[in-house]
Amino acid sequence: MRTIFRYLKPYVPRMSLGLFIKFIGTIMDLLLPWILSYMIDDVVPQERISLILLWGGVMLLCSAAAVITNIVANRMASWVAQHTTEAIRHDLFTRISYLSCKQIDDFTIPSLESRLTTDTYNLHQMIGMMQRLGVRAPILLLGGILVTLTLEPVLSLVLLAVLPLIGLLVFAVSRKGIPLYGNLQQGIDSMVRTVRENIAGIRVIKALSKTEYEQNRFSHVNEEVVRREKKAGITMALTNPLMNLFLNIGLTMVILVGAWRVNAGLTQPGKILAFLTYFTIILNAMLSITRMFVMYSKGSASASRIHEVLSTPADLAVLEVPGAASDSHIEFQHVCFSYQKKEDTLYDINFRLKRGETLGIIGATGCGKSTLIALLMRLYDRDSGEIRIDGQPVESIPPHELHTKFGVVFQNDVLFADTIAANIDFGRELGQEAIEKAAACAQAKEFIDALPDGFSHRLTAKGTNVSGGQKQRLLIARALAGNPEILILDDSSSALDYKTDSLLRRALRSQYAKTTTIIVAQRISSILHADHILVLEDGKEIGYGTHEELLETCNIYREISISQMGGDLSA
Numbered sequence: 001m002r003t004i005f006r007y008l009k010p011y012v013p014r015m016s017l018g019l020f021i022k023f024i025g026t027i028m029d030l031l032l033p034w035i036l037s038y039m040i041d042d043v044v045p046q047e048r049i050s051l052i053l054l055w056g057g058v059m060l061l062c063s064a065a066a067v068i069t070n071i072v073a074n075r076m077a078s079w080v081a082q083h084t085t086e087a088i089r090h091d092l093f094t095r096i097s098y099l100s101c102k103q104i105d106d107f108t109i110p111s112l113e114s115r116l117t118t119d120t121y122n123l124h125q126m127i128g129m130m131q132r133l134g135v136r137a138p139i140l141l142l143g144g145i146l147v148t149l150t151l152e153p154v155l156s157l158v159l160l161a162v163l164p165l166i167g168l169l170v171f172a173v174s175r176k177g178i179p180l181y182g183n184l185q186q187g188i189d190s191m192v193r194t195v196r197e198n199i200a201g202i203r204v205i206k207a208l209s210k211t212e213y214e215q216n217r218f219s220h221v222n223e224e225v226v227r228r229e230k231k232a233g234i235t236m237a238l239t240n241p242l243m244n245l246f247l248n249i250g251l252t253m254v255i256l257v258g259a260w261r262v263n264a265g266l267t268q269p270g271k272i273l274a275f276l277t278y279f280t281i282i283l284n285a286m287l288s289i290t291r292m293f294v295m296y297s298k299g300s301a302s303a304s305r306i307h308e309v310l311s312t313p314a315d316l317a318v319l320e321v322p323g324a325a326s327d328s329h330i331e332f333q334h335v336c337f338s339y340q341k342k343e344d345t346l347y348d349i350n351f352r353l354k355r356g357e358t359l360g361i362i363g364a365t366g367c368g369k370s371t372l373i374a375l376l377m378r379l380y381d382r383d384s385g386e387i388r389i390d391g392q393p394v395e396s397i398p399p400h401e402l403h404t405k406f407g408v409v410f411q412n413d414v415l416f417a418d419t420i421a422a423n424i425d426f427g428r429e430l431g432q433e434a435i436e437k438a439a440a441c442a443q444a445k446e447f448i449d450a451l452p453d454g455f456s457h458r459l460t461a462k463g464t465n466v467s468g469g470q471k472q473r474l475l476i477a478r479a480l481a482g483n484p485e486i487l488i489l490d491d492s493s494s495a496l497d498y499k500t501d502s503l504l505r506r507a508l509r510s511q512y513a514k515t516t517t518i519i520v521a522q523r524i525s526s527i528l529h530a531d532h533i534l535v536l537e538d539g540k541e542i543g544y545g546t547h548e549e550l551l552e553t554c555n556i557y558r559e560i561s562i563s564q565m566g567g568d569l570s571a
């Protein structure tokens, strides 16, 4: 919660003013039953119309002031809640953007999504409610008790006997509620994860007729959320009926004792009437306090989830490691890495590339090809060994400088709901010429020109209105458009036909001759012209050389070549 107070700090003057206005309104509300009792017991018996009208006018004024001040204060409370949540959401989004891939893996994406949406919403509700009721409810409660004590001390004893029981009840229920709401939020994370997977894989689910299976999977997590919600809800829902019970018992006793005291001439009917009104005010104040506790339970569970992300220390710091003069552009020396820090995902990887050279990486699924790329881009830190660009260890290159060296197409990269030009430009303001050159090299220009609105053609989210091959060409164009120092194509020509694939490679050689290129591929034909080919198996380097060298030295490479190219193994 300390984090939240930090965000509330700039609004303290406005909140104080709002709470002061609320205070005035609440006092007006408290005065009304007292004036009513005074009118019934003291003014009406005098039978002076002018006096009755005067006190009636005072009551009207008090009511109007109570309504107006409450409206103004509530609006101010909403303003503060909106602006505080906006700032929290902004900082949370920024922090999430800077989390390292490892930290994102640890939090999981659905959990980050719900922290950014549901949790910030819960905070918004809590901050708003605390301001609307935080002053009003305690004043109505304490003020009500004080006024009733002065009005009818004997009857107030009945009330005072009941209130501690209610206080204890609220405390006990809220203490149980906070962990239950944290638990519920985790259930929601898991539901978001399932929905996310389902929507991302909607095509394959339909194609394999797995809709029913997915429905069952969703029902399962949905039921779990309902179960946790029920558990939290039931615990919290116990409060209101039990409180009502206590208070109704108290009210009945007040009426019995009050009636007896009026009959005995010890008090007046106006006082009993006012006492009953105060009793209702006190009841409502207690109910409001309970609602505040429920909201606080949710809000504080959400606040700690948000705090967890905001307080995550920066990962992948830039280190002051001296570089060494090198004629290699990219260099891997004895690099080892493991995601879980148990079994090595990559083990003892070595290669050197000169500027403008091409490296092809091939190997079975899950052998560590994409991981190697991730290490080069420093999305994760290697466990041991050296990764250098121009002789400079990647850990010593500031992230922005490092990442602008790359043009990259990852597996399953996304296109956005925008024009083709904007998707290639990607917010870099590159100019039409660079965009068209990149599109031409990526073999995308022909199909773009065939569209009625060319580069202004709008794509749907994730590029669902273009074919798989067209999508890959646009993504390659995006990677090329920034004229990168290093181009990485991670299995990104798999949907291209052989002819287009070969045209792409030829265009890369002629127009991006100074760009060092790394191509991860499943097809030998995509990499056989590369200057170096790295063959991986289970994270280990089992072959390194040119196509011809590997045919001689690496059995696995020869087997893949024969299976894909038959007898024609010439480069």
Ligand SMILES: Nc1ncnc2c1ncn2[C@@H]1O[C@H](COP(=O)(O)OP(=O)(O)OP(=O)(O)O)[C@@H](O)[C@H]1O
Binding pocket: 105, 339, 340, 345, 363, 364, 365, 366, 367, 368, 369, 370, 371, 372, 411, 491
């Ligand atoms: N974020 C991650 N957390 C934990 N393990 C991971 C993560 N990403 C990949 N792995 C594991 O590391 C291994 C190597 O994965 P990687 O994606 O590098 O393989 P790949 O050779 O690129 O596979 P593919 O050809 O299928 O793309 C796999 O066993 C994979 O399950």
